[in-house]
Amino acid sequence: MRHKDINRVALIGTGAVGASYAFGMLNAGLAEELVMIDLNKDKAEGDAMDLSHCLPFVSSRTKIWAGDYNDCKDTNLVVITAGAAQKPGETRLDLVSKNCMIFKGIISAIMEAGFDGIFLIATNPVDILTYVTWKFSGLPKERVIGSGTSLDTARFRYLLGDYFNVDARNIHGYIIGEHGDSELPVWSQTTVGTQPIQRVLKKNQQYSMRELDEIFLNTRDAAYHIIKRKGATYYGIGMGLVRLTKAILKNENSIITVSAYLDGQYGENDLYIGVPAVINRGGIREIVELDLNDLETRQFKNSVEILRKSMESIQL
Numbered sequence: 001m002r003h004k005d006i007n008r009v010a011l012i013g014t015g016a017v018g019a020s021y022a023f024g025m026l027n028a029g030l031a032e033e034l035v036m037i038d039l040n041k042d043k044a045e046g047d048a049m050d051l052s053h054c055l056p057f058v059s060s061r062t063k064i065w066a067g068d069y070n071d072c073k074d075t076n077l078v079v080i081t082a083g084a085a086q087k088p089g090e091t092r093l094d095l096v097s098k099n100c101m102i103f104k105g106i107i108s109a110i111m112e113a114g115f116d117g118i119f120l121i122a123t124n125p126v127d128i129l130t131y132v133t134w135k136f137s138g139l140p141k142e143r144v145i146g147s148g149t150s151l152d153t154a155r156f157r158y159l160l161g162d163y164f165n166v167d168a169r170n171i172h173g174y175i176i177g178e179h180g181d182s183e184l185p186v187w188s189q190t191t192v193g194t195q196p197i198q199r200v201l202k203k204n205q206q207y208s209m210r211e212l213d214e215i216f217l218n219t220r221d222a223a224y225h226i227i228k229r230k231g232a233t234y235y236g237i238g239m240g241l242v243r244l245t246k247a248i249l250k251n252e253n254s255i256i257t258v259s260a261y262l263d264g265q266y267g268e269n270d271l272y273i274g275v276p277a278v279i280n281r282g283g284i285r286e287i288v289e290l291d292l293n294d295l296e297t298r299q300f301k302n303s304v305e306i307l308r309k310s311m312e313s314i315q316l
């Protein structure tokens with residue numbers, strides 16, 4: 001991977017998710033340059049103009065413009081949010097063939113431009129499209145990352161923080177597996193501060209496992225609840241992508257639940273799925289292997305099987 005003098009990020013797809021990410025990026029001041037690319041060139045241009053007008057209000061300067069795939073050549077990070085989104089009642093997996101076709105074109109255009117950086121994918125079904133990006137690009141697996149269950153983990157920590165009346169940043173726990181209906185909570189490794197959740201339950205009669213199960217269901221189904229009300233979700237993932245961008249560009253070695261390529265970890269091979277991983281300037285430094293209990297192991301394997309089944313329908 002070439003190290004560029006200027007921190008440039010390319011965003012492919014300036015729809016609801018892409019525009020939310022771009023807005024968050026300007027606020028965070030993480031990149032020196034942000035190039036916006038979309039099939040709908042007018043939308044990308046309009047967004048670039050509108051976002052430029054934020055610059056006098058923010059603390060650091062980002063050069064932002066509507067570009068084309070040639071701009072990906074000198075880019076450290078390409079973030080992809082392009083493609084179809086779920087309609088009410090659709091699952092993420094229902095989008096698989098449509099978005100795979102779209103990705104074929106996008107990835108080949110980016111690679112033809114001479115891109116040699118890191119891919120960060122958010123388009124759904126994100127685990128499968130991250131795998132597809134890895135296959136189509138030919139880049140090392142560490143440099144192709146999916147947003148995975150980072151958003152689900154954030155939702156989980158937020159809801160648990162609310163339940164225990166503790167800052168969500170002091171809730172430590174992960175949602176792993178498919179970013180979708182078969183994801184699972186790793187209750188056995190969830191803590192409030194350093195206190196295991198089972199201990200918190202034992203010491204405080206007002207809390208119950210039944211209510212915690214409800215919190216997981218609300219985490220898993222959050223996208224359906226939001227899409228039913230306003231048609232799409234975008235702020236949560238927009239900020240999640242900014243968080244991942246920061247971990248990469250600032251070489252943070254942060255542990256985030258991303259969609260990562262399994263190469264023996266968790267007893268699985270040759271698929272991308274949500275697991276905690278250490279993220280830095282090189283992409284995925286390593287996958288963190290959790291000691292799952294029997295139930296969690298079964299649920300994780302079920303999620304793997306569901307992704308594998310859905311991948312049978314795509315041509316690589």
Ligand SMILES: NC(=O)C1=CN([C@@H]2O[C@H](COP(=O)(O)OP(=O)(O)OC[C@H]3O[C@@H](n4cnc5c(N)ncnc54)[C@H](O)[C@@H]3O)[C@@H](O)[C@H]2O)C=CC1
Pocket residue numbers: 012013014015016017018037038039040043081082083084085086095102105106121122123124125126147148151179232233234237
């Ligand atoms: N991973 C996650 O946690 C989340 C993922 N998503 C996913 O993000 C994706 C985008 O969602 P929205 O922004 O709401 O959709 P949107 O419909 O608002 O935006 C999609 C954009 O992609 C563009 N596009 C379509 N085909 C293209 C191509 N071939 N080349 C370049 N641009 C192209 C469209 O012109 C449009 O601007 C969906 O797949 C959605 O399911 C959404 C929320 C959370």
Ligand SMILES: CC(=O)C(=O)O
Pocket residue numbers: 086092124151222223233237
């Ligand atoms: C749409 C989606 O994937 C989410 O909000 O989780």
